Amino acid sequence: MAPGATMMQPMPLQPVRDDIDNTWEYLQTGITKIMMNLQDGVDMRTYMGIYTAVHNFCTSQKAIGFSASSNISSGGHRGAHLLGEDLYKKLTEYLTEHLRGLVAESKAHTDEALLAFYIREWHRYTDAAKYIHHLFRYLNRHWVKREMDEGKKSIYDVYTLHLVRWRDVLFAQVSIKVMEAVLKLVEKQRNGETIEYNQIKQVVESFVSLGLDEGDSSKTTLDVYRFHFEKPFLEATKGFYKNESKQFVAENSVVEYMKKAEARLDEEAERVKIYLHPDIAVSLKKACDQVLIADHSNILRDEFQVLLDNDREEDMARMYSLLLRIPDGLDPLRSKFEAHVRNAGLAAVAKVASDADKLEPKVYVDALLEIHTQYQGLVKRAFKEEPEFTRSLDNACREFVNRNEVCKSGSNKSPELLAKYTDILLRKSSTGVEDRELENTLTQIMTVFKYIEDKDVFQKFYSRMLARRLVHSNSSSDDAETSMISKLKEACGFEYTNKLQRMFQDMQISKDLNTGFKEHVQSLGVKGLDSSYSILGTGFWPLTPPGTTFNPPEDIMADYERFSRYYRNKHEGRKLTWLWQLCKGEVKANYIKNAKMPYTFQVSIYQMAILLLFNDKDKITYDEIASTTQLNTDSLDPSLSILVKAKVLTVSPDGEKVGPGATFTLNYDFKNKKFRVNLNVGMKSETKQEEAETNKTIEEDRKLLLQSAIVRIMKARKRMKHQQLVSETINQIRGRFVPKVGDIKKCIEILLDKEYLERLDDDDLGYLA
Structure with a gap:
């Protein structure tokens, strides 16, 4: 029947309500109009005629059933069921024949023409299905619903029936060819040609619509789409990029390949946004990552050292972004980065460390900071401050700060030189460093301090130098001193800076004491010296008594005795030890x-x-x-x-x-x-002697620190294995310095001799209260 002719013929009169053949003949005329020429519209007479015919047919047997008996007989229900089923079967057969005709038509089309045909017929068919679904509303509401409630799996509402027939008749025959046409179109686009991607988008929508849940027709799935679209699309994608990347790598540099891979990955991500279904995004990314990155990861990693050696930051950032996309892709890069930074740090120190004894603290610290700053910037810009790369940087810095040409043989030179550089910065000088610049430099000092393992060495040298600055009123500013102590406190805790803060308190108390002493001298009417005294608490100041006897001049002796009497009167019972050397x-x-x-x-x-x-x-x-x-x-x-x-x-x-x-x-x-x-x-000899004394004090303090840590652990645990005690002691102490196992064992022996600990069975140690 020609599509144009159907619309010219008027709808026949309403059929006999319980005659299936007569009813279907009437309905088919209207359904064909809707299926073939819906774009011309459906008049109200036709619409109401079809709706009424479906209603009359579905209710006819019920009426017969009521007239046959005063009760609703089971036969009446069976009659309604049979007539509803006949109408459903007629519609199913009609759709099947209609779709077979489309299958035959499709054979005349290929590639983009086939896509155009498929999309055009899909829209015509689904638009008609929505109309017919409404016209068969009574069938859906009663007969279809009852069948579905009874668990019939092959019964669907009318709209879903249209989709099922499309899937099982037309789609089953043409889906492979349609997908082939889609893939050819995508390949054209990948090769740089402009395509009508809207066709692909509509094909995707069609495939998604056909995902019907056989268990519950009210739900949809993506099974059809995934099997018939995603699967071949991903296979074609992998094949295309596998061939392209293999050829490109053979003809171009690694850096050029990375640019190409980056561009391709961006294209695929954009493709998902424009015309693919979001469901494919993860699978497509994974497939592309495999063929474009993982399959070539070895050559990328081999190139990383070249990029490092030549400071190719932009290319390293590109490599990072690519290898980040695959599992464990960055691990080898982190290892190479750590080794490179460590070697760069060692080389920088070796360059300035021709003579460790004459090495200027500023030169040494600047060499360390230069390397850290350089590679910290690289981590920030190229590696997006990724935690694992930051950890690699920290590991490398810790190595070259603590084990380099200057620190060979396990000496404490790094913390010592860092403390000396800090002393230079905080002492009064003629250079006139601005407060902001000084604060920035102190912050950089703390960067190096973070990597210092022997923080107790820094503390010893720093406290001695701070003492000299305070005693000789030689600090650049109290604010700078306070800022530095705050930084150390933040890094290591209150205990680390407790004595440093008490030193400041002593100086403030001494100022008040001197004011009182001057007023006392004036009240005596004695003309004394223009003098000031500092009272320094023995337990907080790292100072030693003078190493010589001394007979002060008479003028000084008189003032000295006058102050001693004044102090004893104020603080009875306290003993003054005069530090003449200061x-x-x-x-x-x-x-x-x-x-x-x-x-x-x-x-x-x-x-x-x-x-x-x-x-x-x-x-x-x-x-x-x-x-x-x-x-x-x-x-x-x-x-x-x-x-x-x-x-x-x-x-x-x-x-x-x-x-x-x-x-x-x-x-x-x-x-x-x-x-x-x-x-x-x-004198240099004095400086060397002081350094030797400081190092000796450090060793003695370490023994006491280890012993106190061991006692503290055993007091809490009461009983421990020897090896466990050693490990726990290392964990507690490593914030101050890295203890040697041999030193810990010696301290355990000392505590055994002092009867703080006792030996028990099975290599256990016990705590003696």
Whole structure:
């Protein structure tokens, strides 16, 4: 029947209501109009005619049933069932024949023409199905519903029946060819051609619509779409990229391949957004990652070292992004990165460490920071601050900070040099570093400090240097000092900085004490020296008593005794130990000829005692100086040597070394560019001695720290295996330093001897209260 002719014929009169053949003949005319020419519209007469015919047929047998008996007989139900089933079967047969005709038509089309045909007929068919579904509403509501309620699996509502017949008749015959046409179109696009991708999108929608849940016709699944679309699409995708990537790698560099792979992955992601179903996104990504990245991961990883060596940051970022997409793709990169950073750090230190004893702390710390800053930037920009790459950076930095050319043989040079550099920054200097710049530098100091394993070594050196800065009022600023201590406290806790903070408190208390002392001297009406005193708590300051006897000059002795009496009156029972080696002062040189103004010498207390002897005579022998000051040679000789070197004193006979037999004469012709001359400078021998003492103190403190940790652990646990105790001790102590197993075992033996611990059976140790 020609499509045009059907619309010209008027609908026949309503059929006999219980005659299936008569009813179907009537319905078929209207259904064919809807199936073939829905775009021309359906008039109300036709619409109502079909609806009424379906209603009349489905209710006819029920009426017969009521007239036959006063009761609703089972035969009546069977009659309604049979007539409903006949109508359902007629519609099913009609749809089957209609679709077979479309299958025959489809054979005349291929590729894009087939897609156009399929899409056109799909839309015509599904639009008609929606109309027919409404027209057969009575059949759906009663007969179909009852059949489905009774568990019949092959019965569907009318719209779903249309989809089932499309799937089983037409789709089963043409889906492979349709999919082949889709894949050809996609391949064209992948090869750079412009396509009408809307066709693919509509095919996808069609395949998705055919996913019917056989167990529950009201639900849909993606089974049809996944089997008939996703599966062949993914296979074709893998095949295309497998061939393309293999050829591209053979003809281009690894870097160019990464750019190509990156572009292809972006294209596929965009393809999902534009015309594919979202369900395919994960599977498509996985397939592309496999053929474009995983299959070529070895050549990518081999290229990573080349990129590192040449600082190819952009290309490293690209490689990171690619290998991040596959399981364990980045592990080999992290290992290579860690080794590279470690070697770079070791090389940087070796470059500046020609002589470790003469190595400037700033040069050393800057070398460490330069490497860290360089590769931290790389981790941030190229590796998106990924935690595992950050861990690799930290591991590498920890290695080259603690085990390098300067720190060989397990020395404590790194924390020592870091503390010295901090001291340089925090001391008053003529460079005039701005507060903001100083704060930034201190923050960088903490970056290196984070990697230092022997944090107790840093603490010892830092506290000694802080003590000197505070005692000599030589800090650049209290704010900077406080900021540094806050940073250390944040990094290591309150206990680490407790003594440092107490040192600051002592200095504040000393200021108040000095104010009171000056008022006391004024009340006595005595003209004392312009002096100030610092009272330093023995348990908090890393200072030792002087290593020599000393007889202070009379003027100083009088002030010293006056202050001692004042302090004892305020704090009865406290004992003062005078740290003469840290005392300093200023003396005016009024004796020098041709001087425009008197020179002021900044001197240690020992130098002051020596110079004040020359108030009585111009020449004094070494023995006289030693006898009067009571200084031993270790303290006297360096003090005299500096005065001679500065030409404040001359020694005779000419060229005589400082020592017994030498005579010292006041130099009246002394000249200097500055009128304030600092003679209170430390000798290298003093510095080395102090370093040796500090290192010795560190070792002693470590033994005590280990013993206290062992006792603390055993007190809590009461009984432990020897090996467990060693491991637990290492875990507790490693925040301060990395203890050696041998040292821990020695400490355990000491505690056994002291009867803090006892040996039990099975290599167990017990705690003795």
